[in-house]
Amino acid sequence: MQTFYIGLATTFHDPALAVVGPDGEVLFAEATERFLQDKRAYTTAADVRGLVRRVIRDHCEPDAAYVIAKPWSSGFCRLLDLNYLSGITNHEKLSKRSPGMTRFLVDKSILFQSLWQQHTSLKLSGGNLSSVLGVDFGNRNLKYVKFQHHLAHAANACFTSPFDEAACVICDGQGESGSMTYLEYRHGRLKTLDQLKGPESLGILYAVCTDFCGFSSEAGEEWKMMGLAPYGEIDAEILDALRALVRIDGLKFKYPSLAGIEQWAAAMQKKARAKGALAITAANLACTAQHFYEETLTELLRNFYKLGISKNLVLGGGCALNSSYNGKILEQTGFERLHIPSAPGDDGNALGCALLAYQADHPDAKPSVTVQSPYLGSAIPRQSIDNLIRFGRFEKARNLPETLVEEAARLLSEGKLLGWVQGRAEFGPRALGNRSILADPRSPDMKDRINDLVKFREEFRPFAPSILDEFGPEYFENYQCSPYMERTLRFRPEVVAKVPAVVHVNGTGRVQSVRREWNPRYHDLIAAFHKVTGVPILLNTSFNIMGKPIINSLEDAVGLFFTTGLDALVIGDYLIEK
Numbered sequence: 419m420q421t422f423y424i425g426l427a428t429t430f431h432d433p434a435l436a437v438v439g440p441d442g443e444v445l446f447a448e449a450t451e452r453f454l455q456d457k458r459a460y461t462t463a464a465d466v467r468g469l470v471r472r473v474i475r476d477h478c479e480p481d482a483a484y485v486i487a488k489p490w491s492s493g494f495c496r497l498l499d500l501n502y503l504s505g506i507t508n509h510e511k512l513s514k515r516s517p518g519m520t521r522f523l524v525d526k527s528i529l530f531q532s533l534w535q536q537h538t539s540l541k542l543s544g545g546n547l548s549s550v551l552g553v554d555f556g557n558r559n560l561k562y563v564k565f566q567h568h569l570a571h572a573a574n575a576c577f578t579s580p581f582d583e584a585a586c587v588i589c590d591g592q593g594e595s596g597s598m599t600y601l602e603y604r605h606g607r608l609k610t611l612d613q614l615k616g617p618e619s620l621g622i623l624y625a626v627c628t629d630f631c632g633f634s635s636e637a638g639e640e641w642k643m644m645g646l647a648p649y650g651e652i653d654a655e656i657l658d659a660l661r662a663l664v665r666i667d668g669l670k671f672k673y674p675s676l677a678g679i680e681q682w683a684a685a686m687q688k689k690a691r692a693k694g695a696l697a698i699t700a701a702n703l704a705c706t707a708q709h710f711y712e713e714t715l716t717e718l719l720r721n722f723y724k725l726g727i728s729k730n731l732v733l734g735g736g737c738a739l740n741s742s743y744n745g746k747i748l749e750q751t752g753f754e755r756l757h758i759p760s761a762p763g764d765d766g767n768a769l770g771c772a773l774l775a776y777q778a779d780h781p782d783a784k785p786s787v788t789v790q791s792p793y794l795g796s797a798i799p800r801q802s803i804d805n806l807i808r809f810g811r812f813e814k815a816r817n818l819p820e821t822l823v824e825e826a827a828r829l830l831s832e833g834k835l836l837g838w839v840q841g842r843a844e845f846g847p848r849a850l851g852n853r854s855i856l857a858d859p860r861s862p863d864m865k866d867r868i869n870d871l872v873k874f875r876e877e878f879r880p881f882a883p884s885i886l887d888e889f890g891p892e893y894f895e896n897y898q899c900s901p902y903m904e905r906t907l908r909f910r911p912e913v914v915a916k917v918p919a920v921v922h923v924n925g926t927g928r929v930q931s932v933r934r935e936w937n938p939r940y941h942d943l944i945a946a947f948h949k950v951t952g953v954p955i956l957l958n959t960s961f962n963i964m965g966k967p968i969i970n971s972l973e974d975a976v977g978l979f980f981t982t983g984l985d986a987l988v989i990g991d992y993l994i995e996k
Contacts, residue, residue, distance in 0.1 A: 624707065624737070644740065
């Protein structure tokens, strides 16, 4: 009997579901927020019933055996059970907790709330799979397995990398016992070398600074602080306070006493963005926090490199989403090659623990040494597209299977804003040419147009360039291939005027490298645009509006098309214009 391996990302934020088939192939991976259209899907079961039914029907065999994997250890789950039973994290008592700073840099109320949320998410996730398989398909042939949180991060990052051996660093908010794990990856095997245990966490520190800037770390707005940082300057007082907070020793770092943390928090509060103040007033704080994050992680990575494990680095965990820093790692640390997966955050743990479960049953199997496709999510059903065309009563809807990319490139070159939906959705937070809003990067006012007419977001947030990989060195200094839009690189000064809409205020861009073997139609579209304009770059941003996940269904796409300033919508072979 064949066995399918379903991984569930069961952290209280960013739940996800992934499927690895009987032969070890990744069949599906998607964040639950897409199906629910609820940003980050807080305290939600990873395996919501509607999603489970669709995944089993489309990607599995209902009568097969199933292994359900979760990325939090059994010991940690038991600890959360005890916390709840003892009343520490009972949600009915949370509002009565007295306030007070903790060594995690957050108030007790936030810490206990997070533990309650984590306990709830762990209890919710997995039951729907059992129920749907049993009730809908009469299948009770399944078992559950659990893995350590950082091990799942490492499996997601290393098993999907183009490396056979690498040094691996996981850096996030917190795992079971700490925020950083250092591993050796060799020939499909992971070996833990060291861990940072305790409350110290670059991820939490960055989130706290995000809140000081007036943004919401709960909403995942670390992106905003990262985008705001280049508008500011380093504040010496803030930098001194941050350096006094963190003392590095080899691969680890320590905070001062609780009293010292309280003094630090009080000093930072004086620098925080005032309520009602414009975001730009927090630019110096954002700039300093980003600078400190970079110098701290650089020192830790340099120390790890000195151990001589490998010249290849694999980086995972939520901190690997800091694209502004990722593009500097190779220049500053000694490592020569870098891999970051398309979903390095907690949603990626769905894939990581599914791959670990497969490996446990197939110990001799080795991961493929290729770049993992990120196009692992849901597809728009053909019948839905046919119904849209049949009943939509569009005056300008054309089926263009042979000339679609040329027509779309022409519209883009004329300054039109396009919604672009093709094939399967991307796994991870970036739109990589299958669920994208696209525009001409040559227009100086294009960034403001998209923010005002489509995204409805802050003016300081940049848009990304998708570039034909072969032109990367022509447009970027020290070009690095960046298949998942995971690293920010510096534009060459002589090309900045050609593509002002995708050049951030500091002369950088968060790059997506595009090759035809990775995404044929998107590559052909950029090539067609290059033929018309001489520019091998498109402005690419996710197909959503601020505060909402990337679109999932046809209805999501059409609704956004008609309630924003988009000029045209491409779905499959169809081009629909207003």
